[in-house]
Amino acid sequence: MHEIQTLHIVNKAPDHPRFRRCLAMLAPGDTLLLIEDAVLATGLKALAADVPCLALAPDLRARGLEVSTGQRIETTDYAGMVALTAKARRVISW
Amino acid sequence: MHEIQTLHIVNKAPDHPRFRRCLAMLAPGDTLLLIEDAVLATGLKALAADVPCLALAPDLRARGLEVSTGQRIETTDYAGMVALTAKARRVISW
Amino acid sequence: MQEVTPQSYTLVITGAPYASQAPQTALEFARAARASGHRIKRVFLYGDGVQLASALTAPPSDESHWPRVWAEFLTSEGIPGIVCIASALRRGLVDENERKRHELTASNLRPPFIIAGLGEWVEAQRGDSRVLYFHGAR
Amino acid sequence: MQEVTPQSYTLVITGAPYASQAPQTALEFARAARASGHRIKRVFLYGDGVQLASALTAPPSDESHWPRVWAEFLTSEGIPGIVCIASALRRGLVDENERKRHELTASNLRPPFIIAGLGEWVEAQRGDSRVLYFHGAR
Amino acid sequence: MSRTLIIVDTPPYGSWGGREALDMVFSLAAFDQEVSLLFLDAGVHWLRKGQAPEDIRQKSAERNLLAAPVFGVEALLADDGACQTYGLSEDRLLDGVTRVTADAALLAGFDHIAFAS
Amino acid sequence: MSRTLIIVDTPPYGSWGGREALDMVFSLAAFDQEVSLLFLDAGVHWLRKGQAPEDIRQKSAERNLLAAPVFGVEALLADDGACQTYGLSEDRLLDGVTRVTADAALLAGFDHIAFAS
Numbered sequence: 001m002h003e004i005q006t007l008h009i010v011n012k013a014p015d016h017p018r019f020r021r022c023l024a025m026l027a028p029g030d031t032l033l034l035i036e037d038a039v040l041a042t043g044l045k046a047l048a049a050d051v052p053c054l055a056l057a058p059d060l061r062a063r064g065l066e067v068s069t070g071q072r073i074e075t076t077d078y079a080g081m082v083a084l085t086a087k088a089r090r091v092i093s094w
Numbered sequence: 095m096h097e098i099q100t101l102h103i104v105n106k107a108p109d110h111p112r113f114r115r116c117l118a119m120l121a122p123g124d125t126l127l128l129i130e131d132a133v134l135a136t137g138l139k140a141l142a143a144d145v146p147c148l149a150l151a152p153d154l155r156a157r158g159l160e161v162s163t164g165q166r167i168e169t170t171d172y173a174g175m176v177a178l179t180a181k182a183r184r185v186i187s188w
Numbered sequence: 189m190q191e192v193t194p195q196s197y198t199l200v201i202t203g204a205p206y207a208s209q210a211p212q213t214a215l216e217f218a219r220a221a222r223a224s225g226h227r228i229k230r231v232f233l234y235g236d237g238v239q240l241a242s243a244l245t246a247p248p249s250d251e252s253h254w255p256r257v258w259a260e261f262l263t264s265e266g267i268p269g270i271v272c273i274a275s276a277l278r279r280g281l282v283d284e285n286e287r288k289r290h291e292l293t294a295s296n297l298r299p300p301f302i303i304a305g306l307g308e309w310v311e312a313q314r315g316d317s318r319v320l321y322f323h324g325a326r
Numbered sequence: 327m328q329e330v331t332p333q334s335y336t337l338v339i340t341g342a343p344y345a346s347q348a349p350q351t352a353l354e355f356a357r358a359a360r361a362s363g364h365r366i367k368r369v370f371l372y373g374d375g376v377q378l379a380s381a382l383t384a385p386p387s388d389e390s391h392w393p394r395v396w397a398e399f400l401t402s403e404g405i406p407g408i409v410c411i412a413s414a415l416r417r418g419l420v421d422e423n424e425r426k427r428h429e430l431t432a433s434n435l436r437p438p439f440i441i442a443g444l445g446e447w448v449e450a451q452r453g454d455s456r457v458l459y460f461h462g463a464r
Numbered sequence: 465m466s467r468t469l470i471i472v473d474t475p476p477y478g479s480w481g482g483r484e485a486l487d488m489v490f491s492l493a494a495f496d497q498e499v500s501l502l503f504l505d506a507g508v509h510w511l512r513k514g515q516a517p518e519d520i521r522q523k524s525a526e527r528n529l530l531a532a533p534v535f536g537v538e539a540l541l542a543d544d545g546a547c548q549t550y551g552l553s554e555d556r557l558l559d560g561v562t563r564v565t566a567d568a569a570l571l572a573g574f575d576h577i578a579f580a581s
Numbered sequence: 582m583s584r585t586l587i588i589v590d591t592p593p594y595g596s597w598g599g600r601e602a603l604d605m606v607f608s609l610a611a612f613d614q615e616v617s618l619l620f621l622d623a624g625v626h627w628l629r630k631g632q633a634p635e636d637i638r639q640k641s642a643e644r645n646l647l648a649a650p651v652f653g654v655e656a657l658l659a660d661d662g663a664c665q666t667y668g669l670s671e672d673r674l675l676d677g678v679t680r681v682t683a684d685a686a687l688l689a690g691f692d693h694i695a696f697a698s
Contacts, residue, residue, distance in 0.1 A: 006571070011213070011325055013592055013623040017109040017505050018473060018579075027568035036209045037325045037595030040626055043667045058216070062594050062634035063626055064643070064673075078220035085320060086195050086226070092577045093321035100688070105347070105463055107475050107506040111622050112590060112696075121685035130347045131463045131478030134509055137550045152354070156477050156517035157509055158526070158556075172358035179458060180333050180364070186694045187459035202581045206416040207374055207597050212637055235484050235581045236345055242418030246428040252638045255418075274487060278344040280380030280393075280434065290384040294432035296418065306491035313576060314466060314497055323581055325595035326464045340698045345480050350520055373601050373698045390521045412604060444608035451693060452583060452614055461698055463478035 005029035007088035009081075011036035014044060022094040026051050033076070033084060035059055042067050056081060099123035101182035103175075105130035108138060116188040120145050127170070127178060129153055136161050150175060196227045198312035201237035203324030205254035206247065210322040211240050215258060217320070222265060229317045230268045231258075232309050233301070236324060238275045243298035259298050269301040270308050334365045336450035339375035341462030343392035344385065349378050352460040353396060360403060367455045368406045369396075370447050371439070374462060376413045381436035397436050407439040408446050467538075468492055468499045469574040472507040474581075476525035477517060482510060485580035486528055493536040500539040500574070501532065504566050508546040511558050526558060533560055541570075584655075585609055585616045586691040589624040591698075593642035594634060599627060602697035603645055610653040617656040617691070618649065621683050625663040628675050643675060650677055658687075 008030060012019045019038060026032060026049060034041055034055040041047050042055055042065055055067060057075040067073045076084070085091050102124060106113045113132060120126060120143060128135055128149040135141050136149055136159055149161060151169040161167045170178070179185050199218060203210025218228050233240055245255045262269045271281065276297075277290070283303050287295040297303065312319050337356060341348025356366050371378055383393045400407045409419065414435075415428070421441050425433040435441065450457050470489050474481045485501070492499040503510050515526040532540055542557065543566040557563075564570055571577055587606050591598045602618070609616040620627050632643040649657055659674065660683040674680075681687055688694055 011209070011323060011595065013325065013595065015111040015623050016326075021473065021505060025566075025568050025571060027572070030568075035213060037592050037623070040592055040623060040667065043626075043669070045668065058636035059594070062632060062637045062639065063592070064629040064631040064633070078216040079224060081217060082220045082224050082226065083192075085197075085318060086193070086224075090575065090577065091318065091320060092571075093323060093579070105351070105461060105478065107463065107478065109506050110464075115590065115622060119683075119685050119688060121689070124685075129351060131475050131506070134475055134506060134550065137509075137552070139551065152519035153477070156515060156520045156522065157475070158512040158514035158516070172354040173362060175355060176359045176362050176364065177330075179335075179456060180331070180362075184692065184694065185456065185458055186688075187461060187696070200578075204374075204417075209595050209637065212639075216637075235481070236342075239417060244418040244420050244425075244430050244432065244434060246415040246418075246420065246424065246430065248412075248415075251416075251640065274386075275484065277384040277386075278389075279342075279377060280382040280384075282382050282384065286384065287382075292382050292384065294382065294434055296382060296432055296434055306487060307495065309488070310491050310495045310497060313468060313492065314495070319576065319578070321578055323579065324464075326462075326591065326598075338695075347478050347520065350522075354520075373598070389523065413601065444604060445612065447605070448608050448612045448614060451585060451609065452612070457693065457695070459695055461696065464474070464481075 002087060002089035004031045004088040007031050007033060007084050007091045008094060009033045009035060009091060010038040010094040012094065013037040014041045018094050023049060031084065033081065039063060039065060042071060042073055096181060096183035098125045098182040101125050101127060101178050101185045102188060103127045103129060103185060104132040104188040106188065107131040108135045112188050117143060125178065127175065133157060133159060136165060136167055192225055194225050194227060196229045196317040197221055198230050198232060198317045198319045199228060199322065200232045200234055200309065200319060201240060201322045202235040203322060204236040204239040207236065208324035210237065210324055211254045211258060214322040215261060228265065228267045230270055230312065231262065233271045235275050238271050238279055238281050241271045241281060241298050241301035243296045255298050259300060263300050270304045271301050273303050273305055276303055330363055332363050332365060334367045334455040335359055336368050336370060336455045336457045337366060337460065338370045338372055338447065338457060339378060339460045340373040341460060342374040342377040345374065346462035348375065348460040348462055349392045349396060353399060366403065366405045368408055368450065369400065371409045373413050376409050376417055376419050379409045379419060379436050379439035381434045393436050397438060401438050408442045409439050411441050411443055414441055465498055466575040468497060468576040469502055470499065471502045471504055471577065471579050472510060473504040475506045475509040477520060477522055481581035482507065488580055489537055490535055498538055500541060501537060502541040502566060504543045505546050508542050508550060508552055511542050511561050512552060513556055513558055529558060582615055583692040585614060585693040586619055587616065588619045588621055588694065588696050589627060590621040592623045592626040594637060594639055598698035599624065605697055606654055607652055615655055617658060618654060619658040619683060621660045622663050625659050625667060625669055628659050628678050629669060630673055630675055646675060
């Protein structure tokens, strides 16, 4: 039994076509993990994701970003990223 | 005396952020040259460029594209590309 | 502490060092996976990612030397590092065999990386290991 | 036929072969420029573009061999091909000098390309030659 | 047997990601794995009839794709929305391509989903 | 003397284009050329205060940029629209950055305009 249906890992900046495409492909039961340039999406006014969303803390810190409490985005580290991949039925790296 | 103020050469696909940015930066007196993946813009319904626009024919042919007469886009070849750069006061490669 | 079911991972790196962050993220992931008791079955370099196996990289001394750091990690953990032959030949990465076959002036593959075909990747794809991709950002 | 005022061009290639179309477009441009009576003062490889100067590329025989074709063009036209040293060292491209300096196992720079600093590019930028860039598409 | 979907979202000729995606597809097929190809966004340009890349000295992406059924590739899928955006009507599309709506439901049918770059 | 504008439209750390743009800028400045840097679109993230890339084992882009005035770089320009899009308010922006509207009129002031990749 997997706790996550599909784990979507995005590493592209929010203005990259693949970032937008990934958002459009989320389904209930999925989880979104923002890494590398994708963590810049936490600075945007709205990130329209209806699924649990996490951002990689080392990548946030590198870019001078913090996740505000109102954003419903959790942070995680590399160990957390590993745990997410282990819990998911499938992983897509966008 | 230069016949073209700025020659804008774009090689990125229309969904690339730099393609859109280039369109937003055109000024009267400029010319737009589409090469490589940028020639895919000739397949779009509307290409909102108010300046003369050319597309590189070898790149169009490679991708199975033709410019229709209603599009106000001319085609050129590598010699034409050279001539354009020689006529321009400035060239920006996007 | 939560119970961890050990997993077996294949990591596919398609982003080049000094052009993308992919090799760095993949390495941190691999270290964290090992620390959590998981297994890294193999690392497969594909596309621009093959540059990670270059023996001739010489970055500034105040920057990470990704090919060296990765090679040391693979060696110390005993993980096979496989470089896709088609990607490698197009990008100027060759071992001694390919150097001879193509009559080139030198070889530049960094041990312990070895060159092999996509069959190695297919193997991972159809086996029971989880295949994870680390792409470039552009 | 229109009168052509001969121009002097510096071409900067920043896209790699077998990853971008940049080296191919730049070559067709250079040939057309020469055919129109213009001068190519120099070709400068920067960023990922330095891969074009690899001596170890071995693409499939039914694909263009961009490093070889470019090297032949530069030689036959007597055009200097300059590879940015900082970009080259990060990407594993070295001549004999750099091989020795960094104690590497081999060199892999294809003649007639030579390694030099960004000063060569600054020179073009402030001189009277037109500087044209050929980037990757991503 | 597990089912794999390889996705191409970059156009042909300007960059190499698509070619390397095709190599992955043909390798899977050669080892008798179930594999399909989905062309998405600007990637749908792989599917246009009449490509002639001789003048830019590359191999035809179209011809490359025509071999897909022969090699046992399950399906060539094209996102309908992207085809419309780029004016790729039915008659301009390579034969043997199935138009689909690329959404979460489509992805749900595959065990492995990957991009080449 | 000719004036050069180097444009950065990619964010730091995820790719190397921005770093190589900076090398170009510093080289021009070292040879006493007039050069300015414009950060556009996702490139404005180069200008955020408080970058700490130690954990991803890279050098600080912020520190790199702080050296710009010392080396004689004319101006660090940031596109105002992009700053607003990404919530980069005045107090989060590095000191010495000038907000501008990146348009054709801005470009008109330069003889050479280039991206690093």
